[in-house]
Amino acid sequence: MSTPIDLGRPVSGDVIDLILEDHRLFERLLRDLRDSTADRDAVRRAFAALHVAHAEAEEKHVYPKLKRKDAIDADEAEHGVEEHAEGNQALLAVLELKGTDSQKFEDAVEELAEKVNHHITEEELTILNPAREEISEQVRTELGTLFADERNAQIDADCGRIENVRRLVQEAEHEGLLDDDEDDEG
Numbered sequence: 001m002s003t004p005i006d007l008g009r010p011v012s013g014d015v016i017d018l019i020l021e022d023h024r025l026f027e028r029l030l031r032d033l034r035d036s037t038a039d040r041d042a043v044r045r046a047f048a049a050l051h052v053a054h055a056e057a058e059e060k061h062v063y064p065k066l067k068r069k070d071a072i073d074a075d076e077a078e079h080g081v082e083e084h085a086e087g088n089q090a091l092l093a094v095l096e097l098k099g100t101d102s103q104k105f106e107d108a109v110e111e112l113a114e115k116v117n118h119h120i121t122e123e124e125l126t127i128l129n130p131a132r133e134e135i136s137e138q139v140r141t142e143l144g145t146l147f148a149d150e151r152n153a154q155i156d157a158d159c160g161r162i163e164n165v166r167r168l169v170q171e172a173e174h175e176g177l178l179d180d181d182e183d184d185e186g
């Protein structure tokens with residue numbers, strides 16, 4: 001295991017169930033990040049691995065397939081990718097801080113929780129619901145295997161390490177994925 005906290009290792013299942021299990025795990029880890037008695041350094045590293053692995057697996061397999069099947073449109077997929085980038089940016093701020101017991105750390109955790117809670121709520125409403133209604137069980141199961149394989153491979157490759165999160169944020173900046181919220185700052 002490449003993080004000190006067990007992130008599970010599903011290998012198959014309905015992709016919707018697998019995604020929801022990860023979302024529940026995001027929520028649990030965010031709760032632990034708020035807990036001043038928790039090993040917050042271990043928790044932030046586990047959160048980083050899960051966030052990157054989950055988002056990459058969705059972007060590589062789930063969003064493209066749902067788009068091809070007309071369950072979601074291109075704008076919805078693109079919006080999801082933008083929110084993953086915003087989540088990675090907020091995650092990077094949490095990872096960059098030296099200590100985990102400062103006001104700065106708690107402010108960064110608050111921002112991260114806001115971004116991630118917003119995204120998982122919206123994704124469940126606008127992406128997973130159409131997938132439930134319009135994608136066959138067989139395709140959802142096939143997607144589950146692809147999603148799990150990519151997720152696990154990312155975690156094995158230590159995808160949550162700070163250098164990798166930095167690289168993802170830089171790439172997202174170059175692609176203009178982080179522009180919208182910063183209109184006022186140019």
Ligand SMILES: [Fe+2]
Binds near residue numbers: 019023054058120
């Ligand atoms: Fe998700």
Ligand SMILES: [Fe+2]
Binds near residue numbers: 080
């Ligand atoms: Fe997502």
